[in-house]
Amino acid sequence: HSNKLANPQNTIEAIKKYNFAFQKKFGQNFLIDTHVLERIVTAAGVTKDDLVLEIGPGIGSMTQYLCENAREVIAVEIDTALIPILKDTLSEYDNVTVINKDILKVDINQLAMEKNQGRPIKVVANLPYYITTPIIMGLFESHVPIDNITVMVQKEVADRMQVGPGTKDYGALSLAVQYYAEPYIVANVPPNCFIPRPNVGSAVIRLTTHKEIPVHVEDEKLMFRLIRASFNQRRKTLVNGLNNSPEIHLPKEVIAQAIEELGVSPTIRGEALDLEQFAELSNIISRLYR
Ligand code: SAM
8 A cells, every 4th residue: 555644754745735733732643654553453463353443543544554454443533623634544444433532432332332242342542642541441440342452652651551569660550450451562662653753752562451350359449549549659658658548548457457467567568569469458458347
């Protein structure tokens, strides 16, 4: 396909042709590197069996690759100015639907049900960085059937999703992502692969959803409250972090007893606990209140 958008010349031409003005508030940085696009589609394992949800198609650079590899593509774009452009750049594909909406307001469960009979979908995107976390957590928490989420994110965010205890990047996002999925960093991507260039490094990360959640948790909401409370004050000990948190309403003695039952030092910091330990701590507290 000589008419592919994803190279600097074709992207600049398209932007001029349609007189498109980039909107910073929508996190618009379009990919102009064909190798990166090929790697994303390959890493996601997109086949002609798949329904792919693309978040933020932009002018359609990645969408063209998805259309060629997937059975069907649903692309959700917030910027109304891009809709007529997409109509044109995707005109030769009959397996794509563009929805002009805020992704955070789309009922993805209903989409998966209607368009894929509730079978697992794939999510592929060069995400708008200002809402990376709400998009990914929204996908996981809505329990949409998903095979994998393969996305371009800020490099630092990819690192945070992937690490375990004992590193500075470890936090609530690491635990939340790893509760639902297995992260794998596919590639680091420099700013010169985009127009305009972002002022941060980027990375492609694949989050393959677990067939079964890896830990047993009696009260998911409680565990995530404990996790957030622990990392909100990560310099504090776990007992003080939980005791001072507005999210947790437990007497200090109960917190101390639960930490003792967990079998760790009373002066341990929350950032030292792994997912299994947070699950266990949460189960101990649930039991103390039964
Ligand atoms: N996929 C294109 C590419 O790789 O060249 C564009 C990627 S650009 C980083 C992010 C895209 O997401 C932009 O087109 C932007 O308008 C769109 N976007 C931003 N916020 C959105 C939202 N809340 N819902 C849907 N799309 C959004």
